[in-house]
Structures are given as structure tokens and as C-alpha cells.
Amino acid sequence: xxxxxxxxxxxxxxxxxxxxxxxxxxxxxxxxxxxxxxxxxxxxxxxxxxxxxxxxxxxxxxxxxxxxxxxxxxxxxxxxxxxxxxxxxxxxxxxxxxxxxxxxxxxxxxxxxxxxxxxxxxxxxxxxxxxxxxxxxxxxxxxxxxxxxxxxxxxxxxxxxxxxxxxxxxxxxxxxxxxxxxxxxxxxxxxxxxxxxxxxxxxxxxxxxxxxxxxxxxxxxxxxxxxxxxxxxxxxxxxxxxxxxxxxxxxxxxxxxxxxxxxxxxxxxxxxxxxxxxxxxxxxxxxxxxxxxxxxxxxxxxxxxxxxxxxxxxxxxxxxxxxxxxxxxxxxxxxxxxxxxxxxxxxxxxxxxxxxxxxxxxxxxxxxxxxxxxxxxxxxxxxxxxxxxxxxxxxxxxxxxxxxxxxxxxxxxxxxxxxxxxxxxxxxxxxxxxxxxxxxxxxxxxxxxxxxxxxxxxxxxxxxxxxxx
Amino acid sequence: xxxxxxxxxxxxxxxxxxxxxxxxxxxxxxxxxxxxxxxxxxxxxxxxxxxxxxxxxxxxxxxxxxxxxxxxxxxxxxxxxxxxxxxxxxxxxxxxxxxxxxxxxxxxxxxxxxxxxxxxxxxxxxxxxxxxxxxxxxxxxxxxxxxxxxxxxxxxxxxxxxxxxxxxxxxxxxxxxxxxxxxxxxxxxxxxxxxxxxxxxxxxxxxxxxxxxxxxxxxxxxxxxxxxxxxxxxxxxxxxxxx
Numbered sequence: 001x002x003x004x005x006x007x008x009x010x011x012x013x014x015x016x017x018x019x020x021x022x023x024x025x026x027x028x029x030x031x032x033x034x035x036x037x038x039x040x041x042x043x044x045x046x047x048x049x050x051x052x053x054x055x056x057x058x059x060x061x062x063x064x065x066x067x068x069x070x071x072x073x074x075x076x077x078x079x080x081x082x083x084x085x086x087x088x089x090x091x092x093x094x095x096x097x098x099x100x101x102x103x104x105x106x107x108x109x110x111x112x113x114x115x116x117x118x119x120x121x122x123x124x125x126x127x128x129x130x131x132x133x134x135x136x137x138x139x140x141x142x143x144x145x146x147x148x149x150x151x152x153x154x155x156x157x158x159x160x161x162x163x164x165x166x167x168x169x170x171x172x173x174x175x176x177x178x179x180x181x182x183x184x185x186x187x188x189x190x191x192x193x194x195x196x197x198x199x200x201x202x203x204x205x206x207x208x209x210x211x212x213x214x215x216x217x218x219x220x221x222x223x224x225x226x227x228x229x230x231x232x233x234x235x236x237x238x239x240x241x242x243x244x245x246x247x248x249x250x251x252x253x254x255x256x257x258x259x260x261x262x263x264x265x266x267x268x269x270x271x272x273x274x275x276x277x278x279x280x281x282x283x284x285x286x287x288x289x290x291x292x293x294x295x296x297x298x299x300x301x302x303x304x305x306x307x308x309x310x311x312x313x314x315x316x317x318x319x320x321x322x323x324x325x326x327x328x329x330x331x332x333x334x335x336x337x338x339x340x341x342x343x344x345x346x347x348x349x350x351x352x353x354x355x356x357x358x359x360x361x362x363x364x365x366x367x368x369x370x371x372x373x374x375x376x377x378x379x380x381x382x383x384x385x386x387x388x389x390x391x392x393x394x395x396x397x398x399x400x401x402x403x404x405x406x407x408x409x410x411x412x413x414x415x416x417x418x419x420x421x422x423x424x425x426x427x428x429x430x431x432x433x434x435x436x437x438x439x440x441x442x443x444x445x446x447x448x449x450x451x452x453x454x455x456x457x458x459x460x461x462x463x464x465x466x467x468x469x
Numbered sequence: 470x471x472x473x474x475x476x477x478x479x480x481x482x483x484x485x486x487x488x489x490x491x492x493x494x495x496x497x498x499x500x501x502x503x504x505x506x507x508x509x510x511x512x513x514x515x516x517x518x519x520x521x522x523x524x525x526x527x528x529x530x531x532x533x534x535x536x537x538x539x540x541x542x543x544x545x546x547x548x549x550x551x552x553x554x555x556x557x558x559x560x561x562x563x564x565x566x567x568x569x570x571x572x573x574x575x576x577x578x579x580x581x582x583x584x585x586x587x588x589x590x591x592x593x594x595x596x597x598x599x600x601x602x603x604x605x606x607x608x609x610x611x612x613x614x615x616x617x618x619x620x621x622x623x624x625x626x627x628x629x630x631x632x633x634x635x636x637x638x639x640x641x642x643x644x645x646x647x648x649x650x651x652x653x654x655x656x657x658x659x660x661x662x663x664x665x666x667x668x669x670x671x672x673x674x675x676x677x678x679x680x681x682x683x684x685x686x687x688x689x690x691x692x693x694x695x696x697x698x699x700x701x702x703x704x705x706x707x708x709x710x711x712x
Contacts, residue, residue: 110510111531111541181513188515188524188556195555 017114020179026052038154044116060149099131105165109176123153222287229280240269278429285436296331306343318356326365342437345430346394353398363393388463397454406447410435478539487570488580489549492609495638497528508683522548536670558591566603566655573608573616603654604631607647612637626699633699646696657704
């Protein structure tokens with residue numbers, strides 16, 4: 001794509017005088033010449049049109065204009081004068097039938113003719129009375145009256161007119177130069193802005209294309225993940241099913257060692273299945289395909305249910321699980337199944353990372369939350385009111401998570417310490433699923449220190465979901 | 470280039486390109502001072518308060534060939550500062566020849582190179598190849614401390630194609646030489662491309678003599694041209710450019 005052809009256009013065309021200069025201002029300039037030197041002057045454009053003038057019609061010319069022959073002759077002379085186009089360094093002088101004088105000066109700018117200044121009619125100081133020519137043409141004219149009117153014509157010496165003409169030419173040249181400069185500047189400014197705009201537009205287009213391509217790739221990735229997970233799950237279900245049947249002795253009794261081996265196969269199969277389910281869940285949440293079945297639910301009931309589920313596991317690990325649920329909690333607008341899933345995940349995690357003899361607590365209370373990203377933005381006073389929210393605090397007294405790692409633990413497959421994972425098991429997807437589930441509810445999840453040791457996962461869910469939050 | 474057949478007038482556009490503060494405007498000021506008042510119009514500068522060129526400078530020059538052809542030269546500068554990329558691209562549009570004004574100081578080497586690549590890129594945006602463009606290079610600010618040695622420039626210039634001139638534009642040194650060198654290449658290239666000699670009786674050599682005289686130099690054009698420290702003064706012919 002090439003740049004617009006604005007500059008070539010502004011360079012090529014030599015502008016017309018009337019396009020560059022304000023006409024009223026021209027009139028004022030000529031008026032000042034008239035008042036200073038008493039010489040009438042008119043300015044004509046290159047096409048012969050009158051652009052400005054400072055001259056009143058004299059009584060003499062008004063009177064003679066009514067005379068048929070004389071009026072015609074004067075009009076003829078004026079028409080001739082208008083046609084004169086003298087050399088820029090010279091001027092042209094024409095004497096009228098009355099003996100008065102016209103003078104024509106060409107205006108130039110950068111070697112181009114721009115127009116003409118026509119001075120007159122004026123009378124030279126050294127000439128006494130009107131020309132005899134006039135009375136030869138019209139003997140019936142009243143000599144005394146005409147002489148009287150002639151005396152009223154402006155009387156200016158030729159040298160004065162010439163010096164006024166030089167002065168005006170130079171002034172015009174200067175005005176034209178500065179106006180031309182202003183014109184070029186503004187045209188250039190406009191063209192530059194347009195060019196910058198074009199450039200930005202092109203960049204934006206490229207970015208949009210890249211974005212579309214990446215979005216498509218992301219969609220393909222999610223599709224791939226979903227398909228692969230599904231295809232993996234099918235044979236895995238058979239593996240788990242058959243190993244279960246073997247353990248239960250449906251194919252005959254197994255020796256102790258055989259039972260142990262098959263149990264391992266089953267256990268690892270279950271782990272793999274959990275991982276695949278997690279991946280599927282994550283890809284659904286990421287692609288926005290997971291829909292929430294929101295309803296007004298009792299959060300305390302969900303918590304009770306979660307605790308009942310983890311109790312056997314906790315007892316086995318000798319970890320105490322306690323609950324502190326505020327009385328009279330209002331209902332929260334959420335998907336009960338998903339809320340259960342995310343709390344179960346957090347509590348399960350807490351138990352996993354707590355040493356035998358330790359304690360895991362889950363606390364639920366009513367609070368309020370700030371909508372996110374409101375600091376310093378506009379309309380905070382209107383949009384930023386705090387909203388009622390329900391807070392879940394899952395605390396353990398385990399090894400804790402260093403502050404620098406706290407954002408990263410929500411990334412898929414991230415482990416603070418990979419050795420502990422091997423020891424504790426887990427897919428590495430739990431927390432990233434938790435984060436996405438919380439966000440899908442318009443809530444927030446964060447990590448705080450537990451005193452004296454351990455970690456608190458804090459989940460804030462707004463009581464009412466709204467897209468604004 | 471534009472041709473006005475009716476008034477037998479030829480308008481040629483020349484652009485002074487280069488990095489910020491390399492002395493492009495100073496070159497124009499020196500040319501303007503040297504030129505005969507009858508040949509030179511007013512120097513139009515559009516500067517910001519800190520003397521940096523805002524959009525461009527324009528020096529109009531007028532000459533008449535012995536054959537009665539009127540030749541107008543419009544000499545532009547571009548704003549060197551990086552942020553004026555769009556303006557540079559607009560000014561360089563339709564250029565018939567380019568004088569690249571480089572800053573001789575060693576510390577400016579990278580800026581010179583960046584600006585030259587910027588020129589190449591901007592010409593390409595208009596569908597022009599630097600290869601086909603008459604270009605002279607001027608190493609300005611020879612009077613400053615820390616400049617690249619002349620021998621080094623001459624050695625590199627001898628290997629390059631563009632004629633290279635040394636200058637101190639603030640003192641008018643090397644300014645006319647660079648300009649005449651640029652005109653020599655530009656006139657020759659336009660004549661070859663448009664057959665101006667045949668159609669208009671355009672005589673590049675005679676015009677060059679006329680310009681040199683109006684710029685107040687007494688030297689023969691041949692001597693002025695030979696002031697270049699390297700590069701080739703052969704005119705680019707369209708067929709040569711293709712090969």
C-alpha cells in the first residue's frame with residue numbers, strides 16, 4: 001500500500017491569490033494605501049476578476065459616464081487597462097481621454113503571475129486641467145464644469161504611485177509567502193496524521209488477524225484435548241473394570257502377590273482417570289463451554305456434605321477436620337455441584353498436605369467484596385459499591401506455600417515441590433480448576449498465611465452473580 | 470518530475486534526507502545564501518521552537534537553459550527525528566534525487582545507518598527502489614571532534630556506488646559540491662529516462678554550468694564534481710539499472 005498523494009498535490013499547484021489571502025483583509029490593505037497616498041487602487045485576480053478595491057467613483061467619471069460617446073470611450077480604455085499584463089519589473093501607464101492616468105503593476109509569487117494592481121484614475125500634479133482630447137470628442141461638454149470636476153480628481157505624482165506600487169508588491173509577496181507556508185503546513189499536517197492513521201490501521205488489522213489465528217488455535221487445542229481425553233477414557237474404563245473384577249475374584253482366586261499387582265493396576269488406573277477428568281473439566285472451563293446450573297443454595301449444606309465425604313480419608317491420615325459456620329447465612333446464587341467440587345478439592349488438598357496429628361478447618365461467613373479492577377478507574381463511586389459475598393476459608397497447618405509461588409499454584413500442572421507430589425499423588429489440575437470455577441461464579445480465590453504455620457485458601461463468592469462483577 | 474509542455478517548464482524534486490540534527494536544513498540555508506537572488510525564492514522553513522524541522526523545509530530555485538526551457542528545482546528536507554516517520558515518507562514521495570546528509574561523528578554511525586535503511590524502506594513504500602534513485606552522500610560536520618577519519622570514509626566510499634562528499638555546512642564548505650553532484654546524477658538520470666534532450670533540447674551539461682554560476686562558483690563543473698572522495702559519478706541509465 002502506498003501513501004496518499006496529498007503532498008504531490010500541494011507542491012504542484014501554485015495556489016491562486018484569492019485562495020491564499022482573505023479578501024476583506026486585501027480591501028483594508030488597499031484602503032490604507034488610498035488613505036496614506038490618496039491613490040485609488042484595485043486588485044484583480046489572474047482570471048481578471050476584481051478581488052478588492054479602494055476607490056470611489058469620482059464625480060468627473062460619473063458625469064462623463066452618462067455621455068454616450070465619452071462614456072463609451074472611457075469604458076473602452078478601462079477594458080484595455082484591465083487586459084494589460086506588464087513585465088513584472090516594469091509597469092504600464094495608460095492615459096485616459098480625460099488626461100487622467102491608469103497604472104498597472106503585475107503581482108508575482110515564486111515566478112508565477114498572481115494578479116494585477118490597477119492604480120487610478122489619478123491626475124498628475126504637473127498637468128493643468130482636462131485633456132483637449134475630451135473636448136474634441138465632445139465639444140458640447142461644459143468646459144468650466146468639467147474643469148471644476150477634474151480638479152477634484154486625486155492628484156498624485158507618478159513617483160509616488162510607483163513607490164506605493166513597489167511597496168504593495170513586496171507586501172503582497174510577503175503575505176503570499178507566509179500564507180503559502182501556512183497552507184503547506186496545514187496540508188502536510190493533515191497528510192501526516194492521515195498517514196499515521198493508515199499505518200496504525202494496518203497494524204491493528206495485523207494484530208486482529210494474529211488474534212483470530214491464536215483464538216482458532218486455542219479452540220483447536222481445546223477440541224484436541226477433549227477428544228483425546230474422551231478416547232483415553234474409554235479403554236481406561238475397561239482396564240479399571242476388568243482389574244476390579246480380577247480383585248473381586250470373579251475370574252478365580254488370586255494369590256496374595258497377584259492381588260497386590262492387580263490392585264496397583266486399578267489404583268493407577270483410577271489416578272489416570274482422575275487426571276483425564278480433570279483435563280476435560282479444565283478444557284471445558286477454558287473454552288467457556290462449561291455451563292453453571294445456578295440456583296439459590298444453602299452453602300452450609302454443601303460444606304456439611306463435603307466434610308462428610310472427606311471424614312474417612314482424614315481419619316485414615318489422623319487429621320482432624322473442624323468446621324466453623326456462621327449462623328443464619330443467606331442463600332448464595334451458585335451451582336451446588338460445582339461449589340461442592342471446588343470445596344472438596346480444597347479440603348482434600350488441605351488434608352493431603354497436613355501431617356498426621358494436624359488440623360484442617362473450614363470456616364464460612366458472610367462478608368462483602370470489592371469488584372475487581374476498580375482502583376483508579378472511572379465511575380468507581382457508581383460502579384464500585386461493595387457487594388455482599390460469602391467467604392469460605394480452608395486452613396491447614398501444613399508446610400505452607402511461599403508468597404512468590406501463590407499465583408503460580410493456580411496454573412495447570414504447577415507444583416510447589418514436585419517431590420511432595422510424588423509422595424502425595426494428585427493431578428496438578430485441582431487448583432487451576434478451582435480458580436476457574438470460582439471465577440465463573442464471579443468470585444475470587446486467594447491464598448493467605450495461616451498462623452503459626454500453614455496455608456489458608458480464601459474463596460469469595462458474591463451472593464448474587466452479575467456480569468458487572 | 471513534472472513537465473509543463475505549454476510553458477516549457479520542468480519541475481524537479483530533490484530531497485535532503487538523513488538522521489536528526491545532521492545538518493539538512495543548514496545545507497539548504499547555505500545554498501540559499503549562495504544562490505543568486507534572481508534564481509532563488511524564499512527559503513521556507515517550518516521549525517519548532519528548538520530549531521528542529523517540524524514538517525519540511527523548502528527552497529525553490531529557478532533556472533533557464535540556453536534552449537529556453539525553464540527549470541524549477543524544489544529542494545526539500547525531511548524532519549530527521551524518529552517520530553516523524555509519516556512525514557518523511559510523504560516528503561520523499563515523488564523525489565527525483567536524494568542527498569543523504571550523514572553526521573561524521575563516530576558516535577552517530579548507527580543513526581546514519583538507521584536513517585539510510587529508513588530511506589530505503591520509505592522509497593519502497595512508494596514503489597521506488599533506492600537502486601534506481603540518484604543519490605549522493607555527504608559526510609557533514611567535518612569540523613567536529615570525534616569524526617570518522619577521511620581516509621576511512623574514502624576507503625569505504627571507493628567501494629560504494631554513491632558519490633561521497635565531505636562538508637562543514639555551517640561554513641558552507643562542501644555544500645555546493647554535494648548539490649552539483651546530486652544535480653549531475655539527477656539531470657542525467659531524468660534525461661536518460663524521459664529523453665528530455667530530444668524532446669525539449671534539454672542540455673544537462675549546460676544547465677549544470679548555469680546552476681554553478683548562479684550559485685556563485687567560479688570553478689568549472691568538472692572540478693566541482695571531482696571534489697567527491699569516492700563513489701561513481703556515472704549517470705544511472707534505465708537499462709543499466711535493470712541489469
